[in-house]
Amino acid sequence: MCGIVGYTGPREAYPVLIKGLKRLEYRGYDSSGVALLSDGDLNVYKKKGKVAELEESVLGKDLSGTIGIGHTRWATHGEPSDRNAHPHYSQSGRLAMIHNGIIENYAQLKQDLLVKGYSFKSDTDTEVLLNFIEDIRSNNNCSLEEALRIALKRIVGAYCILLISDDDPDTILAARKGSPLVIGIGKGEHFLASDASPIIEYTKEVVYVNDYQIAVVRPDELILKNLGNERETPFITKLDMELAAIEKGGYEHFMLKEIYEQPDTIFDCLRGRLLTQSGQIMMGGIENNLNAFINAPRIIIVACGTSWHAGLVAEYLIEDLCRIPVEVEYASEFRYRNPVINQGDLIIAISQSGETADTLVALESAREKGAFIFGVVNAVGSSIARLSHAGAYTHSGPEIGVASTKAFTGQLAVLMMMALKIGHAKGTLDEARYLRLMNDLATVPEKVKEILQDTANIKRIAEKYKDASDFLFLGRGYNFPVALEGALKLKEISYIHAEGYPAAEMKHGPIALVDEKLPVVFVATRDSYYEKIVSNVQEIKARKGKVICVATMGDEIIPGMADDVMFVPDADEVIAPLLSVVPLQLLSYYAGLAKGYDVDKPRNLAKSVTVE
Ligand code: M6R
Numbered sequence: 001m002c003g004i005v006g007y008t009g010p011r012e013a014y015p016v017l018i019k020g021l022k023r024l025e026y027r028g029y030d031s032s033g034v035a036l037l038s039d040g041d042l043n044v045y046k047k048k049g050k051v052a053e054l055e056e057s058v059l060g061k062d063l064s065g066t067i068g069i070g071h072t073r074w075a076t077h078g079e080p081s082d083r084n085a086h087p088h089y090s091q092s093g094r095l096a097m098i099h100n101g102i103i104e105n106y107a108q109l110k111q112d113l114l115v116k117g118y119s120f121k122s123d124t125d126t127e128v129l130l131n132f133i134e135d136i137r138s139n140n141n142c143s144l145e146e147a148l149r150i151a152l153k154r155i156v157g158a159y160c161i162l163l164i165s166d167d168d169p170d171t172i173l174a175a176r177k178g179s180p181l182v183i184g185i186g187k188g189e190h191f192l193a194s195d196a197s198p199i200i201e202y203t204k205e206v207v208y209v210n211d212y213q214i215a216v217v218r219p220d221e222l223i224l225k226n227l228g229n230e231r232e233t234p235f236i237t238k239l240d241m242e243l244a245a246i247e248k249g250g251y252e253h254f255m256l257k258e259i260y261e262q263p264d265t266i267f268d269c270l271r272g273r274l275l276t277q278s279g280q281i282m283m284g285g286i287e288n289n290l291n292a293f294i295n296a297p298r299i300i301i302v303a304c305g306t307s308w309h310a311g312l313v314a315e316y317l318i319e320d321l322c323r324i325p326v327e328v329e330y331a332s333e334f335r336y337r338n339p340v341i342n343q344g345d346l347i348i349a350i351s352q353s354g355e356t357a358d359t360l361v362a363l364e365s366a367r368e369k370g371a372f373i374f375g376v377v378n379a380v381g382s383s384i385a386r387l388s389h390a391g392a393y394t395h396s397g398p399e400i401g402v403a404s405t406k407a408f409t410g411q412l413a414v415l416m417m418m419a420l421k422i423g424h425a426k427g428t429l430d431e432a433r434y435l436r437l438m439n440d441l442a443t444v445p446e447k448v449k450e451i452l453q454d455t456a457n458i459k460r461i462a463e464k465y466k467d468a469s470d471f472l473f474l475g476r477g478y479n480f481p482v483a484l485e486g487a488l489k490l491k492e493i494s495y496i497h498a499e500g501y502p503a504a505e506m507k508h509g510p511i512a513l514v515d516e517k518l519p520v521v522f523v524a525t526r527d528s529y530y531e532k533i534v535s536n537v538q539e540i541k542a543r544k545g546k547v548i549c550v551a552t553m554g555d556e557i558i559p560g561m562a563d564d565v566m567f568v569p570d571a572d573e574v575i576a577p578l579l580s581v582v583p584l585q586l587l588s589y590y591a592g593l594a595k596g597y598d599v600d601k602p603r604n605l606a607k608s609v610t611v612e
Helices: 013-027 051-057 106-115 125-140 144-154 254-260 262-270 290-294 305-322 331-336 357-368 383-387 406-426 431-442 444-453 456-465 479-494 503-508 530-542 577-594
Strands: 003-008 031-038 041-048 067-073 095-103 157-165 172-177 182-185 190-193 205-208 213-218 221-226 236-238 299-303 326-330 346-351 372-377 390-393 470-475 497-502 519-523 546-552 564-568
Touching (some): 003 013, 003 213, 013 067, 013 190, 031 051, 041 095, 067 095, 067 157, 106 125, 125 144, 125 157, 144 172, 144 213, 254 577, 262 444, 299 305, 299 331, 305 326, 305 406, 305 479, 326 331, 331 357, 346 383, 357 372, 372 406, 390 406, 406 431, 406 577, 444 577, 470 479, 470 503, 470 530, 479 577, 497 503, 546 577, 564 577
Parallel strands (some): 299 346, 519 546, 546 564
Antiparallel strands (some): 157 172, 182 190, 182 205
16 A cells, blocks of 8 residues: 655665656555655655656656655545645645555644644645644754654554655655555665565665654664654664566566466475475474464454455365364454454464555454464565564565465465364374375475466456456355455456355355356366255356356366366365466456456555555
């Protein structure tokens, strides 16, 4: 949700900012802008639309300056427009600020400022906060840093802000609460960003700023303070990321690249953990807390979106293999309905970005209630990873496409290993099945490769049905969450309305939608529900619905019934979601492509949802 970038040092700031904004564009692309400071002149350029439009609009303008800040926006307060784009000038025109987050008490602050004679050029909460800071500075005749500190103590909400002033040619003031901020440490220069992707090509040494910290950033100095004005020691971390990982590498889109990376990312996730030779699963976070897992009276899984779907698969896995009751919660609801968390209950948080505000806030409140939190996170060093007591990274690498693909399969791989390990240690999963499932899991990267070898059939199906206005996705058992995920992907990328349902539930309502125009996708791989789902397929065919199936290679019954079939290799039903989701990812990709949409940046969405 909004990407921010900043630079102070000897280089020209604009190229650093614009490149950084392109890398952060997945976080929001309603508008973008930069503020550059050169010889006391504070120039702000901003434009509705994607970063490329900003670039075009500044041709011929004065882009000089060795200090600057940039922003790419996902709109919250105020429609996407030039005037609501960031950076914002303060009333005097002497300060410029960018902001990621929401200031919840902005309306009252704005009212107070209006009474004092301030006027506003935008509808944003950001401009209110900036003028609030300016007002404090002039009333108290204090430094900008002091004014910022006072303001932050009085606002409610989430923020990551970067602030520059025309009377300080070197300094960027930064602060965060609830929205991420990374500072890259170069030689005589500093880089600031929402994540490490704009920084990686300049330096691998970074500091993750914590909530309630203010950073005073100059070319050769980085000072961190808390809101009480006490200095805190910056903790320098080495980035474990290569530039190639955040570039398209010859693929037309990040989404396609990330789908195709899955044989490798799943392999990386399993590597060193799933030891089929010795029959061991090595996961430090589980190992060190094995008793807590084995004896847990209940596991609560908290997540959003695709990660929530991974959580649903985990519910089936953990209940089936470990016999521990599991509840899967939408993070946004979990926090606000005052949930019961009992002694010994364990929380598993699942998040690709590790920055999703709904999940983060839910975890913070669960942690306050004494819950033990286990994080299944992709982004190393992210807020959720740091908040968790223990965890397991998915090692899927940076995911840039807004639609989550490889992160989902990484989450499934981690959750499957967890369930196998806990079930085996607890004795609820017998040795023979444990070893069989381990071996099956180990073959997944090769099987995904097989699916990806020839995708022409999936592309053909996507093009055939691209003009449908609605889709149904149905599955049973382990494949039910896969059906939900297939529907979500299609909605996100092709803007076709799609619903996911348990296949048997269809007859309790959704079947009324079925006619010759409705494509119904069945996730119908061979499992213990196979005969039942075959009957469900018949029910749709009897009503003239168009049936598209994901089926197991070698299945001879489904092809005789379905209009179109996408095959996946055979696997135990516990492992099957890792395979059956892949054709659905491709189906949505090709449908979006056929409709001419920007599949990496679908409308209204952002990759990292850092507002509640
Ligand atoms: O980063 P997270 O996994 O916490 O994100 C959760 C959701 O916002 C995310 O999965 C979203 O639904 C994706 N756009 C799905 O493709």
